[in-house]
Amino acid sequence: MTGSTPGRHGTPRLRADAARNRAQILAAARIAFRESGTAVPLDEIARRAGVNIATLYRRFPDRDALITQVLLDGFTLVLDTARTAAKQAQTDPLTAVETFLQGLIDNRDLLSLPLIGGPMTNDPQAHELQREIASALEEILTEGRARQALRPDVTAVDLITTAALICRPLPHLPPQQATALATRHLGVFLDGLRPEHTRTLPPPPTHEEMAAHLVLENGSADTSTQP
């Protein structure tokens, strides 16, 4: 995750203890955002991270900065997952989709924001990551259509939407069971991706409609507080 990688060009390397604190803050934020939404008191994140609230503010000047970094880390993980999956596209496109979506389910805990909806960000890094994710998914779909291994009407946006839906927490369920339910749902969805017996899907939103809301780039981001 780029977020915890110090020494990035232009930002001076963090001192060892500071870097540790920073990583702990991000880990705590990830959990807290997922459990209690992005409006969770920052005090609580600091407490979970074992640092003072002012230390959190030193690293992340405001809530948005913290959210954005969690978001970027999440997008990076999504991209890695998509690229890993894309390597399977030549062999078996449907399995590649499965690898992608199941990979995300397996990392649900790390994906609070990019998929279940963080605030929109205008961070250029985030946009770039979103573009690359979409590109990797298109690669899989193109191959799947060419081999008639996937129904042709499914788009990258549909996969991102699906990712957003199945990664959201099912509160009040222990993680293991929530994952089991999401995996079962995914199983049915994957069977529906076969090219046979396909019903006609309603037309997707046009690219213009989506672009206006950054959907392609930011599947399901949202500003609000959520679980």
Added chain:
Amino acid sequence: MTGSTPGRHGTPRLRADAARNRAQILAAARIAFRESGTAVPLDEIARRAGVNIATLYRRFPDRDALITQVLLDGFTLVLDTARTAAKQAQTDPLTAVETFLQGLIDNRDLLSLPLIGGPMTNDPQAHELQREIASALEEILTEGRARQALRPDVTAVDLITTAALICRPLPHLPPQQATALATRHLGVFLDGLRPEHTRTLPPPPTHEEMAAHLVLENGSADTSTQP
């Protein structure tokens, strides 16, 4: 909706204006909970409803009472939808499932809490409604299995899970487009419900596991703040 129906046994009939206020509060709460989570300031709900905050408190002694009522109204709507769908089960079980899930998508705005995750409630009315919903869905599934119109491994819990997933808001998207994407996802899912070409699903959580967490009764309820 039972929530706004006065004269229920044991509660004195409300004066006309009081009943109107109560209904306006519930409508405002539904919208506000969906947009800003159940932690939204009660002031805001009162303002949107056009009443004083103290009036809201008179009707609903605390936040939980308000949430519970919104929840009950939502469960009632889900049950109505499930019963309507069940009538089609004799003719076409797969279409019945579609009717149920598409019906919920079409009423997403009214379903903030029961499906996208409101707080758990121990209200006995809620439990009864949840039981009846599950029962109506079982009716559809039983018929579907008997006619081999549905894959046999899908359960009522799976349908409730699916309902919970597809009804959640996709923030940052205008309602129309969010609905379009959810509907496309549902289309693929429904194709995956056919009995042919079914992959093996992982075993569902046992009834005991679920019961401990009220999942069957309360698909995806949660305590926290959410959109």
Added chain:
Amino acid sequence: MTGSTPGRHGTPRLRADAARNRAQILAAARIAFRESGTAVPLDEIARRAGVNIATLYRRFPDRDALITQVLLDGFTLVLDTARTAAKQAQTDPLTAVETFLQGLIDNRDLLSLPLIGGPMTNDPQAHELQREIASALEEILTEGRARQALRPDVTAVDLITTAALICRPLPHLPPQQATALATRHLGVFLDGLRPEHTRTLPPPPTHEEMAAHLVLENGSADTSTQP
């Protein structure tokens, strides 16, 4: 003072207790601003006024609103003083100036902001009051020049500047002694206003220069914290 006058057109009359609280808050603010500057903690103002901080916020949504009201009350008092003085202009213009300036010294405690510098305000009421103050002073000066009772090179701006200077607190001095020193200074200044033995004063800033900074209207307002 307009600030404490309820029932103004458009704002509903305050309840009796609320009006009392409001007046106490304004009185406390006047004192605290004078003693500790406009950056004084609002908690302290609330405490001095004997109300809860939230009550203060209910009446004055932010610090600026409170400052502005104190400012308006002060300008109103300055205007009253100027008008009273102007009535003497026909008889004795120099005494009229003395009445004006001594009157302000005697009310120093009520004049923290308009003269010793509150933040600039764009409040139209304030502008109107400032205009009327300048006008009353011009009336005195015109009469004084006509009768050769005042040196002709002194302007309304000079009188406002003088007012600003002599009304500022001399911290660390008990009020009585500070007033005595200011009064002595004023005595010398008034002798300097006689038409005889006048040295040449440097040219005043042009009206354009002043207008750009609202000096004519707002003699010595300032944004910052001050004693």
Added chain:
Amino acid sequence: MTGSTPGRHGTPRLRADAARNRAQILAAARIAFRESGTAVPLDEIARRAGVNIATLYRRFPDRDALITQVLLDGFTLVLDTARTAAKQAQTDPLTAVETFLQGLIDNRDLLSLPLIGGPMTNDPQAHELQREIASALEEILTEGRARQALRPDVTAVDLITTAALICRPLPHLPPQQATALATRHLGVFLDGLRPEHTRTLPPPPTHEEMAAHLVLENGSADTSTQP
């Protein structure tokens, strides 16, 4: 200014860079105190001085130490100005007063604290400087009374009071115009110092009253935040 002179008896000579830092801190403090009051965040002073906050703390163990040094530098400047003026007393006492007061106006920017009100200090150096300032002014006044060039009822305290009044910033005015207005005010005041046509001034506070509050020594110092 003594403040920036290293090598004073008892304090070890500072390394060159340390001395430069110290001077920069003092310069930044002078400006910041004037603009934003003595309560201005020390961070900001450090930033303006281009040093780390911890460096500031190494030089000045607390805010008071910094304030006191700025105060001492200011008193030194006032004393220099008074002594320069006193040399003219033999020739022209009224001009000597003018030289003193106009000299202070011209250095307003360097005089934030001693005249416009810094916190009281018990620093013995400050007391000594204040005593010497009063002494130089007395010299002028004595000469002026002897030659009947000045009204006899004006005291050194009056001159210090006047200095305090005319050196205060007139916020919201650009420096040039504020200086112009202060100079015009001074012009009238100086004309009022002539021995003719003098009205009776109220009695000055007794020396005892003043001594209790260090007025003679510290014309208008105050503890609070101010512009």
Added chain:
DNA sequence: TATGAATGAGCGTTCATTCAT
């Protein structure tokens, strides 16, 4: 009954000050 008003408690954020490098 409905409302304006008041309050206490909580969270966001900043700052003075100290510590580790």
Added chain:
DNA sequence: TATGAATGAACGCTCATTCAT
């Protein structure tokens, strides 16, 4: 020595909740 980092405490402001009208 100078600095990055960490901390505790203060203050601004909002909100849930209760009281008086």
